[in-house]
Amino acid sequence: MRSLLYAVAVGLIGAALLHIVIILSLPSFTGRDAYTRVQTFGETNRFFPLANSSVDIAPVNDDPAIRTAVCAFSLENGPIRLFAEGDVPFWSLAVYDSASNEVFSMNDRTSVTGALDTLVATPIQLIGIRKAVPPELERAILVEMRGLEGYAVLRTFVPAASYLESATAFLADASCEIFAPG
Template sequence: MRSILFTILVGLVGAAALHILIILAVPYFTGNDAYTRIADLGEPLRFYPLPNTAASRGGLINDDPGMRVGACAFSVGEAPVRLYAPAGVPFWSVGVFDSSANEVFSMNDRTAVAGALDVVVATPIQLNAIRKALPAALAQSILVEMPVDDGYAVLRTFVPTATMDEAARAFLGNAGCEAIDESTIE
């Protein structure tokens, strides 16, 4: 009987210690999520290329030498956001994530119209407004519903040879992540 009570007491003390440790560790992990790190790269609504070195802003790096990567933080709370980039690289892919790092949407150049990136990310209400009065400029755009206001996009392009590196960097440099003026939609 005494050993059972001792086991229960040790279990309760261990559980209490674990809970205290978790509570004390939460501030350490707060602000280290992907969304916060991407938002810390600079102004929102701009693709920032991620360097291949460990000494980058926000601690984000591109650790694949065969890829070039750009990231853009955005909010659809005030207006929809359009992600775009021209065709012209052997391969690209984009992933749209909410602020909790849940993937909302992804696609690549093989599923895009004419190989170009053209995606509109918006809240359900904003999407309804866009669909009711679809402007000609958004006729070929892929419409993506964002479940929360804040999110980020990660745009990747493949660099099969060193001679393609300049084209990949130009592709990321010409990529856009910008708010859509809602007055042009209504």
């Protein structure tokens, strides 16, 4: 009787663990994970604003006080420079790898000048950049990313309707481009 109860308990625990693994891995099998969805918004190395209302299959931003833009990128052809500046009350940036693991995050309070100026690169690319830092990167924050693909999410706060124009301009002018030292 004791071995039967042990077998049933082990079976139930095993079944529970199997179900948890299946549920957590389901997004990667269905193509509905965050990275795959971001890739469908358009070309890489460009910020795309998320809509604040559902329009067909367009991406949706659920918070009416937050405006969001996303950029899928690849480090295969060089590091990516994320840059944005403007008169907004608050902004935040999060960089994710292709498995949607957060690699880096910051906001306007932790930036050097209040503007977004970040360079995302592989460890090998960063070694070359750190040997001779170009003048345009002297105040940039250098972020190391192990993989070659990922995406960035840029958010800005819109506390009142009067901030909407500046928030929209901030996101529209944000750049997510391959860095070429000038």
